[in-house]
Amino acid sequence: MQRYFLEEAYQPNTRFELSGEAFHHIVRVMRMAPKDQVYLAFNDQVSIRAEITEISEDTVYLSELEKEKSQKELPNNITIASGYPKGDKLDWIVQKGTELGAHGFIGFPAKTSIVKWDAKKRNKRQERLNKIAQEAAEQSHRQIAPQVELLESQQALFDRLSAYDVLLIAYEESAKQGELANLAKVFQELTDGSRILAIFGPEGGLAPEEVEAFVEKGGILCGLGPRILRTETAPLYLLSAASYQWELTH
């Protein structure tokens, strides 16, 4: 069943309205009619199954049938921060990371990042990535659509650190030195509702001075197993491990 994301919190209502892009998709692309059903996902993680009651020239009207029962969001919010990688790797990280439950994505220029984007390019790219996140969220039945933010400077990332409860640094050298317990320790000890920022380097990795700066801000160095993961694979490992720990083990 199709799923549409609304930029508003859920409020009990006798009828809901969709216009703009969602209207276009329902009426022109999916050619739905009254009695057809869709999911409406609100921005406070509430989602409902709704039935179309009426279609006007520019609005679809729906009525709530029931709340969606199962919880599809991870119990803790994980934001993936990626040092700008090459090519379309960020597309992959956002698409797959959304399927795997990431709460949001941040791109930032790491010391070894090669790509340089001006503000215009960055905005365009951000728009495209948000669209990828939204489509992946619909396809994977998420209850929220993750937001993607592309930062201009590393300082902008540092300015955001205080918004998180836990700061994880995926560091290849940790794995090489045999550090294989920090991630599990953090995941097992967290209280539900925590906000985690997980930082990943680009292809060339994080520079030692970057790692040091993050550690000074309270960052915890984590190995992700003994194999060397590419920059676009490491976030998927971390998200899968989080789901396994929080959703599959008891």
Added chain:
Amino acid sequence: MQRYFLEEAYQPNTRFELSGEAFHHIVRVMRMAPKDQVYLAFNDQVSIRAEITEISEDTVYLSELEKEKSQKELPNNITIASGYPKGDKLDWIVQKGTELGAHGFIGFPAKTSIVKWDAKKRNKRQERLNKIAQEAAEQSHRQIAPQVELLESQQALFDRLSAYDVLLIAYEESAKQGELANLAKVFQELTDGSRILAIFGPEGGLAPEEVEAFVEKGGILCGLGPRILRTETAPLYLLSAASYQWELTH
């Protein structure tokens, strides 16, 4: 450091020899010289650090410096069996799955698979996928290079089932019905050295009669969390979860 895979078991030796493609890569591509070092990975999971002692017209001679100490292979062998997906998704599954520690890959025609390959196309494709696996194994510092096998029929897959100790079926419907414990239960109870076959459907999923046939052969249905994962993402989840369980938790 470069890593070369040898199709032979390790035997203590005063000198090792590389010819053919590895010779070409060392001499022509990497332009290495005596005293340079590489890893040699044998097909019994032993790997050594070796130094080049001499380069002849068609052979590189090396001497062993030391065994590679850290264990980089998962303690249990996981083979990923994918119902043939569309496009180049199998490339991705093999590349990322190799980074994440898969022991081998099998492609098979599932009921909802759309691609149809004749023997020639299949062989060509298999060769290409084995090359992808080898390159990913080198890059991620694996101690083995996974083998990829593309099967002609589903029967050929059934004929292979007895080679495995555990048969896991990733089944979306399990997740929808709230089954969220089987995978962790299996992973936690396994004895090291087990051989696992994990079966994944193509985009259209496994048909109910396929699932039934695998279950009759002892297959265990597993959900991979409450979100719907694409066919190329699900194996990466399973492999990451295995690494987390076996390599990161204690």
